[in-house]
Amino acid sequence: MLSKMDQLHLVDKILGSLPPPPNADEPSEILDEAIRRHAELESGQVSPLPEAAFGAGVRRRNAFHPTFSGTSTGPVITTPQTEVGPVG
Numbered sequence: 001m002l003s004k005m006d007q008l009h010l011v012d013k014i015l016g017s018l019p020p021p022p023n024a025d026e027p028s029e030i031l032d033e034a035i036r037r038h039a040e041l042e043s044g045q046v047s048p049l050p051e052a053a054f055g056a057g058v059r060r061r062n063a064f065h066p067t068f069s070g071t072s073t074g075p076v077i078t079t080p081q082t083e084v085g086p087v088g
Helices: 004-018 027-043 051-064
Strands: 076-079 082-085
Touching: none
Parallel strands: none
Antiparallel strands: 076 082
């Protein structure tokens, strides 16, 4: 298990590698979206994707998205009581 500091470093690297949301004009909008999604996860309003489902979504997205080389994951969303693959 990663230490809290290592977890924060990993999250920072992952978030920094993601493309901005489609309609985000300002970095504050991106941060607001991340905070909203985190709150939804923490409250139990949405469920996180199991690792296998996340990996399958990454592979599926990369197979059809010309911007990604196969190493980038893209953002993933969850909705109440459902699990949704990568956005886009």
